[in-house]
Amino acid sequence: MASKANRDNLQEVEDSTDWLNTPLAPLAAVESALRCQVCTEFYTTPMITSCSHTFCSLCIRRCLSIDGKCPGCRAPDQELKLRSNWPLEEAVDAFKKARSGLLEHARKPVIIGRSSPKRKLDCVQENEADDGPRKRTRSSSKRTATASQQTVVVDSEQEDEDYIPNDGLVACPICNGRMTEMAIDRHIDQCNGIPPATSDSRSKPRASATFSTSSKTFSKPERLPHLSYSMFKDNNLRKKLSELGISANGPRQLLEKRHLEWVSIWNANCDSKNPRTKFELKQELDKWERTQGSAWVASNSHKPGSQLLDKEFDGLAWSSAHDDSFKELIAKARRKPPTGSIAPPESQSPRNAVSDDAIVEATPPRTTDYQMGGYSAPTTTLSSTSAEQLSGDLVAGLKNHDLPSRGPATADSIANMGDVAIRKSNMASARPLQP
Amino acid sequence: MNYNMEDTQNSAPGSLPPSQAAKLAPRRAPEGQSTTKRLQTELMQLMCSAAPGVSAFPVDAGDLSIWNATIDGPDDTPYAGLTFKLTFNFPNNYPYAAPTVLFKTPIYHPNVDFSGRICLDILKDKWTAAYNIQTVLLSLQSLLGEPNNASPLNGEAAELWDKDPEEFKKKVLGRHRDVDDE
Numbered sequence: 001m002a003s004k005a006n007r008d009n010l011q012e013v014e015d016s017t018d019w020l021n022t023p024l025a026p027l028a029a030v031e032s033a034l035r036c037q038v039c040t041e042f043y044t045t046p047m048i049t050s051c052s053h054t055f056c057s058l059c060i061r062r063c064l065s066i067d068g069k070c071p072g073c074r075a076p077d078q079e080l081k082l083r084s085n086w087p088l089e090e091a092v093d094a095f096k097k098a099r100s101g102l103l104e105h106a107r108k109p110v111i112i113g114r115s116s117p118k119r120k121l122d123c124v125q126e127n128e129a130d131d132g133p134r135k136r137t138r139s140s141s142k143r144t145a146t147a148s149q150q151t152v153v154v155d156s157e158q159e160d161e162d163y164i165p166n167d168g169l170v171a172c173p174i175c176n177g178r179m180t181e182m183a184i185d186r187h188i189d190q191c192n193g194i195p196p197a198t199s200d201s202r203s204k205p206r207a208s209a210t211f212s213t214s215s216k217t218f219s220k221p222e223r224l225p226h227l228s229y230s231m232f233k234d235n236n237l238r239k240k241l242s243e244l245g246i247s248a249n250g251p252r253q254l255l256e257k258r259h260l261e262w263v264s265i266w267n268a269n270c271d272s273k274n275p276r277t278k279f280e281l282k283q284e285l286d287k288w289e290r291t292q293g294s295a296w297v298a299s300n301s302h303k304p305g306s307q308l309l310d311k312e313f314d315g316l317a318w319s320s321a322h323d324d325s326f327k328e329l330i331a332k333a334r335r336k337p338p339t340g341s342i343a344p345p346e347s348q349s350p351r352n353a354v355s356d357d358a359i360v361e362a363t364p365p366r367t368t369d370y371q372m373g374g375y376s377a378p379t380t381t382l383s384s385t386s387a388e389q390l391s392g393d394l395v396a397g398l399k400n401h402d403l404p405s406r407g408p409a410t411a412d413s414i415a416n417m418g419d420v421a422i423r424k425s426n427m428a429s430a431r432p433l434q435p
Numbered sequence: 436m437n438y439n440m441e442d443t444q445n446s447a448p449g450s451l452p453p454s455q456a457a458k459l460a461p462r463r464a465p466e467g468q469s470t471t472k473r474l475q476t477e478l479m480q481l482m483c484s485a486a487p488g489v490s491a492f493p494v495d496a497g498d499l500s501i502w503n504a505t506i507d508g509p510d511d512t513p514y515a516g517l518t519f520k521l522t523f524n525f526p527n528n529y530p531y532a533a534p535t536v537l538f539k540t541p542i543y544h545p546n547v548d549f550s551g552r553i554c555l556d557i558l559k560d561k562w563t564a565a566y567n568i569q570t571v572l573l574s575l576q577s578l579l580g581e582p583n584n585a586s587p588l589n590g591e592a593a594e595l596w597d598k599d600p601e602e603f604k605k606k607v608l609g610r611h612r613d614v615d616d617e
Contacts, residue, residue, distance in 0.1 A: 017482075020484065038530060040477070059564065071565040072563075
């Protein structure tokens with residue numbers, strides 16, 4: 001029942017498996033090669049990394065902004081080093097154009113499949129109202145069973161171009177080269193199957209595509225720099241977001257996530273051959289907000305596990321907030337020899353208010369118990385603690401742990417808490433810190 | 436089984452938020468829903484050309500964020516002939532974050548604890564967006580035959596693996612039992 005409904009949805013999903021079970025099954029591999037490994041869609045503005053992997057501009061920018069590593073090989077890389085992969089983009093565009101026609105062709109029984117490209121071509125010819133030698137060749141091939149050679153020629157033309165240019169020329173039935181009616185009779189007598197280079201219909205759209213590319217590169221918007229968020233106080237960050245023209249509401253961590261996403265969207269658009277308008281980009285950000293931004297806030301406040309995996313996981317605040325449960329676990333571990341099954345740090349454990357003392361004294365909980373639970377001890381943030389970072393962490397930490405306990409947060413309450421947090425963090429950073 | 440955790444991400448099929456309801460529409464998912472789109476493509480791949488010995492399918496037609504999966508124990512390992520059920524829980528920023536993967540079938544293994552949690556680097560800090568369900572399942576399958584005994588969740592199993600393979604196998608069979616689908 002469930003599977004049936006899913007199957008119905010999936011009928012509409014285009015992917016490389018469409019080619020399986022057709023005579024063109026090898027194209028499945030071709031199509032997978034033209035799809036991004038991250039989003040599994042056809043490459044959009046493909047970019048090549050320093051380690052020579054290719055991803056959509058937006059996909060690789062998102063990845064690099066999360067952990068600075070190539071998703072293909074985990075080699076460290078930077079957004080600045082990304083370069084456009086134009087030839088691949090052309091290949092993708094060409095394949096996308098050819099795809100539906102090819103697939104239709106591949107899915108039809110063989111005999112019917114042969115006739116469809118010809119019907120199209122015949123229509124065009126009749127419009128031309130032309131009784132030249134070319135029409136006779138085509139219409140005779142429609143009826144003769146032995147005309148398989150010519151049918152193959154028609155098919156390959158279908159793959160290259162869907163249309164016949166209305167240029168007053170006629171195509172040679174052998175080599176497909178286009179020339180005037182006057183010249184064709186003489187040409188057919190000596191045709192060797194290779195079309196004359198100048199009249200190749202394929203050369204035209206290709207040349208124009210490259211031309212438009214180079215002409216558009218000049219009017220590109222500036223790329224946005226990444227911010228090191230720990231250097232920004234709440235209000236400054238909000239100001240920054242407003243300057244960029246995007247929403248400045250929400251808790252601190254959401255602001256950072258939103259800015260990160262906006263930089264990725266914006267810079268990916270800068271890479272694009274056909275940049276979209278700022279309005280369209282904002283709509284994309286709205287989508288992100290609906291599907292991930294708001295959901296992220298909700299899920300993060302409920303799921304301790306996912307938080308631990310976050311790169312910007314705030315180990316300091318976490319360890320101070322869960323100080324009691326850690327101590328409890330340590331005590332338990334000392335009481336009895338470790339067994340295999342351990343309860344994870346519980347989310348409903350009493351959240352003690354983040355006091356200044358707790359922060360200075362907080363130590364990374366390192367017990368066998370803790371490691372055996374499958375969680376990594378949040379030690380890294382602690383070791384590199386500077387006064388500046390500590391204040392930033394405190395702000396984030398306060399919001400993180402105060403929010404859920406106060407029920408649904410309104411914009412007002414968040415803003416208030418922001419102020420309180422800043423005052424507290426100023427106090428914290430003013431004090432001399434012990435290592 | 437306990438699905439409390441998943442409720443934070445997904446409501447019942449009847450009360451889908453607009454963003455999730457959209458993917459039920461007969462037309463293809465609107466652009467921007469990269470997570471849904473990606474999971475749909477992965478499902479297609481798994482249905483049409485799954486690697487031998489692994490399978491995965493969404494629990495609910497209207498919600499692609501929770502999947503059930505199975506892996507067959509590889510031959511020439513203590514797990515040969517056994518089948519293991521797992522659940523995948525996809526965060527809403529998948530594939531930029533790893534799915535949460537749990538063994539539902541009780542398993543005796545150095546890197547899996549008794550509640551089914553798995554210690555595998557690619558599900559934690561080594562995750563990259565280029566991994567997918569199939570690569571995770573294949574990694575887990577190879578983890579069965581090649582446990583990482585240096586960082587065990589189940590210390591006893593890690594010791595027995597080298598010391599006493601026969602006893603290990605006995606423990607594996609003793610712990611294994613089939614679980615029903617909910």
